[in-house]
Amino acid sequence: MADVKIDKTVDARGAACPGPLMELIKAMKSEDVGTVVEILSSEKGTSVDAPAWLKKVGQELVSVEQKGDYWSIVAKKIK
Amino acid sequence: MAKRIVIVGGGAGGTITANLLARNLHHELTTGQVVINMITNTPDHVYQPGFLYIVFDKVRSEEIVRKQRDLLDSHINLFVDPATKIDREHNVVHTQSGKEYPYDFLVVATGSRIVPETIPGLAEGGHFFYTLESAKKLRDALKDFEGGKVVISVGVPHKCPVAPLEITFMLYDYFKHKDMLDKVELQYTYPINRLHALEPVANWALPQFEGKGIKYEVLFNMEEVDPVKKVLKSMEGVEMKYDLLITVPPHKGAPVIEDSGMGKNGWVATNKQTLNNESYTNVYICGDTTDIPISKAGSTAHFEADVIAERISSQIQEGSTSTRYDGKVVCFVETGFDEATYVWFNYKNPPKPTPPSKMLHWMKLGYNRLYWLSAKGVL
Numbered sequence A: 001m002a003d004v005k006i007d008k009t010v011d012a013r014g015a016a017c018p019g020p021l022m023e024l025i026k027a028m029k030s031e032d033v034g035t036v037v038e039i040l041s042s043e044k045g046t047s048v049d050a051p052a053w054l055k056k057v058g059q060e061l062v063s064v065e066q067k068g069d070y071w072s073i074v075a076k077k078i079k
Numbered sequence B: 001m002a003k004r005i006v007i008v009g010g011g012a013g014g015t016i017t018a019n020l021l022a023r024n025l026h027h028e029l030t031t032g033q034v035v036i037n038m039i040t041n042t043p044d045h046v047y048q049p050g051f052l053y054i055v056f057d058k059v060r061s062e063e064i065v066r067k068q069r070d071l072l073d074s075h076i077n078l079f080v081d082p083a084t085k086i087d088r089e090h091n092v093v094h095t096q097s098g099k100e101y102p103y104d105f106l107v108v109a110t111g112s113r114i115v116p117e118t119i120p121g122l123a124e125g126g127h128f129f130y131t132l133e134s135a136k137k138l139r140d141a142l143k144d145f146e147g148g149k150v151v152i153s154v155g156v157p158h159k160c161p162v163a164p165l166e167i168t169f170m171l172y173d174y175f176k177h178k179d180m181l182d183k184v185e186l187q188y189t190y191p192i193n194r195l196h197a198l199e200p201v202a203n204w205a206l207p208q209f210e211g212k213g214i215k216y217e218v219l220f221n222m223e224e225v226d227p228v229k230k231v232l233k234s235m236e237g238v239e240m241k242y243d244l245l246i247t248v249p250p251h252k253g254a255p256v257i258e259d260s261g262m263g264k265n266g267w268v269a270t271n272k273q274t275l276n277n278e279s280y281t282n283v284y285i286c287g288d289t290t291d292i293p294i295s296k297a298g299s300t301a302h303f304e305a306d307v308i309a310e311r312i313s314s315q316i317q318e319g320s321t322s323t324r325y326d327g328k329v330v331c332f333v334e335t336g337f338d339e340a341t342y343v344w345f346n347y348k349n350p351p352k353p354t355p356p357s358k359m360l361h362w363m364k365l366g367y368n369r370l371y372w373l374s375a376k377g378v379l
């Protein structure tokens, strides 16, 4: 994790709608291949849902980390 | 010299901001200390939520289109001349006709637009209802539809997060009224792992879907459409046959944003409380074109417009400002042809929907008319 450079962070903490998973989908669809995106979420569910979706669509999960009262999900667009 | 305020985009956010500024700064405007110039790209102002009702023949286009000039305070100058470049280093907006509009304060409210062309086959194979023409085309296709599988699918990102559910419930009632429910299969799909982004709305919708026999597939993100075989494919690997495909295509911001180097895909970096564009304290971003991770909705644009108008007025009159946007969004959700529900939330308070009622439906219909007062800054 320490050596991965994050290109973009979306702070979706407290964002009820469209919410962290939709922000991740948006980033994976619109960023360039190779981009590393971090999504911050205050919903515990995102720490499970986001990795599951990334796996389903074949994108790379870099890390999931709890940071106090929120979660950081880092993903890389690989295709 | 007069302080110049330039507003780019004469939709919901731009119009409300302009009219509120004209009210707050009435004295400065009438004494020549302030000038407000609005730059937009069409002489008409369209009430977009009306498209949903066009689909079901419930309103006519004349009811949802007004002249932009008629909505603006007479002290506001209106230029129908699309902005082609926003130059934040020199505080000037360039337009298609070659004119330059220098500013002391700038409000960018250029909205968002559908880009079906970003999904192969979608423009040819899918119906939409996010423009007046496409809503009319869908209305006509529905009139001719004799039965089969109707697939509803949703692109990311998109404005009006409640519209996909609303169109689904309204389609159900439409086919019910036409006595066609036995001939039609309604299949809803949604990008994330529940029926709607707002969890309480998703929880409420689930038993409704089950009771009405509406099928659903979640974690479904459109990847490709085969308009000949009539198949929609998702990024998640699901293939779905359809007879009628109704979609909310993915959105982008206005081309002028990317052309001005202000943000990829037309989304502008915006401080979620001050609504300033990055470090530019004289540049404000309003409505759909912000990159704030909240609902792209008319109500969002409206509450942001309140904050922006207050901040600019205070910066001009008092030299500083402390007003902040708290993330407030309010949505009425049509749950069929005669009931609706209502949700509100902000950065700190999650949404709690009210049980659907006929009264909330009438309130939504009422708001469809009252919108024109909102745009004028009265409501």
Ligand SMILES: Cc1cc2nc3c(=O)[nH]c(=O)nc-3n(C[C@H](O)[C@H](O)[C@H](O)COP(=O)(O)OP(=O)(O)OC[C@H]3O[C@@H](n4cnc5c(N)ncnc54)[C@H](O)[C@@H]3O)c2cc1C
Pocket (backbone or CB within 6 Å): B008, B009, B010, B011, B012, B013, B014, B039, B040, B041, B042, B047, B048, B049, B050, B051, B052, B081, B082, B083, B084, B109, B110, B111, B112, B129, B130, B131, B159, B160, B163, B254, B255, B256, B286, B287, B288, B289, B296, B297, B298, B299, B300, B301, B330, B331, B332
């Ligand atoms: C079918 C549908 C249903 C909806 N229902 C609801 C609802 O129930 N509740 C709700 O709150 N919201 C709803 N919305 C969303 C709402 O209409 C938008 O979120 C709102 O209009 C956003 O306001 P805005 O000012 O950011 O953009 P807009 O209102 O889209 O205005 C943008 C303006 O900028 C102009 N423009 C663009 N490029 C340029 C340029 N280069 N130069 C000059 N001008 C330019 C455009 O012509 C337009 O006038 C709905 C939308 C649709 C499509």
